[in-house]
Amino acid sequence: MSTTAAVIEKGYRQQFAKRIALLCGLAVAMLLSFFFDMVVGPSTLSTADVFKAIFSPDSIELSSRVIVWEVRMPYSLMALLVGASLSLAGCEMQTIMNNAMASPFTLGVSAAASFGAALAIVIGVSLPGVGGDWMVVVNAFVFAFGATLLLQALSSMRGAGPEGLVLFGIALVFTFNAFTGIMQYMASAEALQQFIFWSLGSLTKANWDNIPLLFALFAIILPFSLASSWQLTALRLGEDSARSFGVAVRRLRFLSLLRISLLTAGSVAFVGTIGFIGLVGPHIAKLLIGEDHRFSLPASVLSGALIMSLASLASKAIVAGAIIPVGIVTSLIGVPVFIALILNKRKR
16 A cells, blocks of 8 residues: 555544544533433422433332423423434535525425414314314424425426525415415414414424324434435535436435425424524534535434524523423524524635
8 A cells, every 4th residue: 555545544534533523422412411401491300300210210209200201301302303303404405405505494394384384273274084283283294295295396397406496495485474474364362372382483292192203204214314425425516526426416306305305394393493403503513524424414413403402401491480482592592603604604
């Protein structure tokens, strides 16, 4: 082996080890945030009580065990799942759109889900056989997935590139926002209050019935995203370069769009509108890891879960005895972080 090759191999091994260490650091930070999110809450449970309830539930009274396992743990787990899903979707979207400002809500999926939720809350319209709280969840998912089908139809048209998808997504945003505005105008005071609370984004309805559904969706999609990592990395070099490497760009964009929409629809359906996670999470991951999607995809998952978990913790700590909708907190956190990322990018 030549000296130059040995130096290159050594540099690659060092870079590889550094990226693995960063991924491990993000994972540890995420787990710590998850635990502190479990500790903070309106009740007077101490850190020791939460620790006992998790690892030795028989050693603590029933009421404390119920608070930890039936209230706080689903809340904290949902925060991790939603953050991971939205950030993974955002990382893929920024790549296939070749737009650093893209996020899962750019394409109108969130606006479509909001209109579906408004239909359920305001006039009680949903699929046959669906009732109760599931009307909002099912409607949000169905309309978000319907927006996905429209986007997929556009992506299959000749000459429809990233710019066309973004423009069509913007059109969907304005269209569904108009329909949602009509629903709000027609709504009673009680229904309007309920819809506004849903649209702010909240984890309070997380439970052991809906967490397995979102986890299964995420667990099914993640391997397909990771399997496409080298193709996504090649696409960052440009469509012509990706094609020269044997990447079927239109097929890659179609499948990636499907994954993005399913992740976004699943998240929005259960917790409402959550902003900035899908935008900020991938940027943080790429600042730490770089553009190699073998590492930036899992880093985006971990950073998104970490940010959402910290936002969940903050939503319970800002006002004593109250839980602020987490969508408000992510927006408050996301704006300064987003500005800092833009300034840092210009500086670099």
